[in-house]
Amino acid sequence: MYDKNMKILVVDDFSTMRRIVKNILKQLGFDKIEEAEDGEQAFTKLKSGGFDFLVTDWNMPNVSGLELLKRVRSDAKLKSMPVLMVTAEAEKEQVVEAVKAGVNNYVIKPFTADVLKEKIDKIFEKLKK
Amino acid sequence: MADEMDEIISDFLIETTELIEELSQKFVELETNRDNQALVNDIFRSVHTIKGASGFLGFTQMVQLTHITESVLKKIKDGDIFLAPNIMDVILESIDMVKVLLEHIKQKDDVEEDLTGILGKLQDVYDGAGTSAEGGKSTKQASAKSAISARGEHEELHPDIDTEDLQSNFAGEYEDNDYREVDEAKPPKHLGELLVEDGKVSEDDVEEALTIQSMIKESIDTGDVPKVGEILTATDKASKEDVKKVLAKQPAQSDKGQPQQVEQTIRVDVERLDNVLNLVGELVLARNRLMKLVANLDIKYSETADISHLSELTAFINLITTDLQLAVMKTRMQPVKKVFNKFPRMVRDLARTMKKEVELRLVGEETELDKSIIEEVGDPLVHLIRNAADHGIELPDVRESAGKTRHGTVILSAYQEGNNIVLAIEDDGKGIDVDKLKEKIVEKEFASQDEIDRMSDKEVLDYIFLPGFSTAKLVTDVSGRGVGMDVVKTNITKLNGSISIETEVGQGTRFLLRLPLTLAIIQALMVGVADEVFAVPLSSVVETVRLDKKDIKTIRGQETVFLRDEVVPVYRLANKFYITSTSADDTEKVYMVVIVVNEKKFGMMVDKLYGQEEVVIKSIEGFSNSADGIAGATITGDGKVVLIIDPTVIFSSTLQGHK
Structure with missing residues (x-):
């Protein structure tokens, strides 16, 4: 359905969270995973190319997840990059904001490997259509 | 897993x-x-x-x-x-x-x-x-x-929104929504305010848009409320371009005042760093030996080209080793912020329980110190800051009647001074009354009236650091139980540091802690007694003098020497370690190393002076060191194991001896 070899960028300001997300992604069979600690760093990494999928936290200092998403969507090269937003807020307005900004899907912390897999499956199913 | x-x-x-x-x-x-x-x-x-x-x-x-x-x-x-x-x-x-x-x-x-x-x-x-x-x-x-x-x-809202639908509804609109807040009635600057400021719309227009917005908010259930910008453009009050322009300013403004920047760091186990430092220590020792050997060779075969090349190379290795050593030290350095951080909270709680108004000001938090020192300096600082807030700063009413501000200030600062880091704890409280302190000293029989009268204020203040001495009238929950200041002093001296007090009645008190930048490698003066070599930390050495034996006078059973208008007690290092000194009888001139411990000078008589060397302190395991005046051992350039003496211990024991 999707390539296990795709290169994923995990963005979170809390390194423990990055490890957790990475760990879950590894359980799902992905191993080309890189990290960034905020939106600014993430965007620079994305610009350098080679990434197929972006998993980003919402609430970060400097450049937030939403900000990052908007930058990605308005970048000529990156605008079709699939983006999964990780958020702890079960608040609709945030989700709506993210959806408006063009997020492909989102997942609420804490999540299990199964939930994450379901989300990733959904994203790539839709992209295929 | x-x-x-x-x-x-x-x-x-x-x-x-x-x-x-x-x-x-x-x-x-x-x-x-x-x-x-x-x-x-x-x-x-x-x-x-x-x-x-x-x-x-x-x-x-x-x-x-x-x-x-x-x-x-x-x-x-x-x-x-x-x-x-x-x-x-x-x-x-x-x-x-x-x-x-x-x-x-x-x-x-x-x-x-x-x-x-x-x-x-x-x-x-x-x-x-x-x-x-x-x-x-x-x-x-x-x-x-x-x-x-x-x-x-997380179970409440299962994210099964049809993302595609929403996306197509809002396709192409994301660049218009460059702001984070849905509720426009919140600080910092809002789009409406900015538009008014720029003269694009009137305040009334914004009012109207906000009313429309709240109406929509009430009527629909989702959080999907149009933005003020959208309303303004939809009602033709402002152009899309203007809104965009102002929006471009908005995120930049909210980004301002972000308290900290993310640092680019990696985490390394302290054990690994210690290991690296140890290896560098070995390298320094080997370098010292190498330099000594090359110097010898140079004297013997100075004409040989190979030897001069070897000298050059050794000089280069020397340079690199020094740089490497510094670089490794730096990896162990941490900003004092790490310890300072806990104090504002502590002072706040203290002030609240004691019904005082105390402001703690931190200065120079970025100053760096070796990790091991940072870890050790916390407790002494807690003590000194508590003291400052508890004994130093007066109650608000007392302060007011003394013509001071109601709130007292405690300043905790850190700065570098040569090879030392100075930590200062300063309060603008009532200060220490030296006369009262003198009374107390006599009363507690720490010294006789006669002795006290001959002491300088500095010497009197030093009594605060003696075990069992407390000046607090009332034992409070916070401090003043007679333990503490001696512990503070012991901890600081253990770190090769020193502590001093400056005080003025009614004006306040300042404690100064002088700490070395690092503990592992020190500059030392190599001295000899008979065949033994000892290393004396250079930080406590003031000068070396060569003097005539007949200049040493015995006053009240204590050998002393008159050195530039100052009477300095003299001790023989040989006697300390039960060695028979070669210069004991048969020479006219002797060498004396002048050492300062807690701002008091002592003369230490030795047989030989070898010079200055950088030594790596190795602790001697299995010995309760420092108790006997030995801080550790090191290996010198010529491969000898040499004891490093700890002047603070040697001379504090003699201090108490003649008390």
Whole structure:
């Protein structure tokens, strides 16, 4: 359905969270995973190319997840990059904001490997259509 | 997998502990500067982050606690709760509980804390605010999140929105929505305000748009409310370009005042660093030997080309080793901020229990010190700061009648001075009354009236550091139990540092702690007694003099020498270590190393002076060192093992001996 070899960028300001997300992604069979600690760093990494999928936290200092998403969507090269937003807020307005900004899907912390897999499956199913 | 989990948990502990440390300081800062939105956001995000990670790791109690704390913080952030001191107390209490829970996680003891008390208090704070904050958004949140019960919030809203639909509805619109806040009635600057400022729309237009917005808000159920910008453009009050232009300014403004920048760091186990430092130490020793050998060769075969090349190369290696050593030292350096951070909270709590007004000012937090020193200096500082707040600063009324400001100030500062770092604790309190201190010394029979009369103020003040001596009239909960200052002094001297006091009655007191930059490698003066070589830390050496034996006079059974208008007691190093000195009888001239310990000078008689060398301190295991005046051992350039003497111990014992 999707390539296990795709290169994923995990963005979170809390390194423990990055490890957790990475760990879950590894359980799902992905191993080309890189990290960034905020939106600014993430965007620079994305610009350098080679990434197929972006998993980003919402609430970060400097450049937030939403900000990052908007930058990605308005970048000529990156605008079709699939983006999964990780958020702890079960608040609709945030989700709506993210959806408006063009997020492909989102997942609420804490999540299990199964939930994450379901989300990733959904994203790539839709992209295929 | 289990290992991986353990690693993640230990990561979590380290990271969370750091966050909590920063938090405590930020809270205190926030109390004095309630309008700092960036600070509130920062605090909110930290708690939020801890909650998120705890959820993954299954720390249920932590999630429970941080969840409601976060909810309260959200209300503060939204301006629904005013951050009064009593509310701050509750929040700080919850942060303390977070620390307790972290400790349980660390100990893996599976102990469950009773959280009902603190959760109840937080809930009260949370509910207390609900009544004052009406309006669509906040009531909706209050009901949706009724704090504690919302622990299972992730189940509440299952994200099955048809993303494609929403996306096509809003296709191409994301660049118009460059702002984060839905509720336009919140600080900092809003789009409306900015547009008015730029003269694009009138205030009335913005009012109208806000009214339209709130109408829409009431009528629809989702949080999907059009932006003020959208309304303004839709009603033809402003052009799309203008809105865009102003929006471009907005995020930049809210980014301002972000308290900290993310540093580019990697985490390294301290053990590894220690290992590297050890290796560098060995390298320094080998370099010293190499240089000595080459110097010898150079004398013997100075004409040989190979030897001169070898000399050059050795000089180069010498240079690199020095740089490497410095670089490795730097990796172990940490800003003193690490210890300073806990003090604002401490002073705040102290001031509240003692009904005083105390402001703690931190200066030079970025100053760096070796990690091991940072770890050791915390306790002495706690003591000195407590003393300053408890004994130094007077009650507000007393201060006022003395013509001072009601609130006292304690300044904690750090700065570099040559090869030392100085930490200063300064208060503008009542100061130490030297005359009263003298009375006390005599009363407690630490010295006779006769002795006291001959002492300088500095010497009198030094009595504060003697065990069992306390000047506090009242034993308070905080300090003044007669233990402490001697411990402070012992701890500081253990670090090769020194402590001194400056005080003026009515004006305040200042404690100065002088600490070395590092503990592992020191500059030393190599001295000889008979065949033995000793290293004396250069930091305590003032000068070396060569003097005639007949200049040494015995006063009251103590050998002394008159050195530039100053009487300096003389001790023979040979006697200290029961060695027979070669210069004891048959020479006219002797060498004396003048050493300063706690601002007092001593002469140390030795047979030979070898010169200055950089020595790596190796502790001697199996000996209770320093008690006998030995700080450790080192290996010299010619491969000899040499003892490093600890002047503070040697001379403090002689000090007490003649008391």
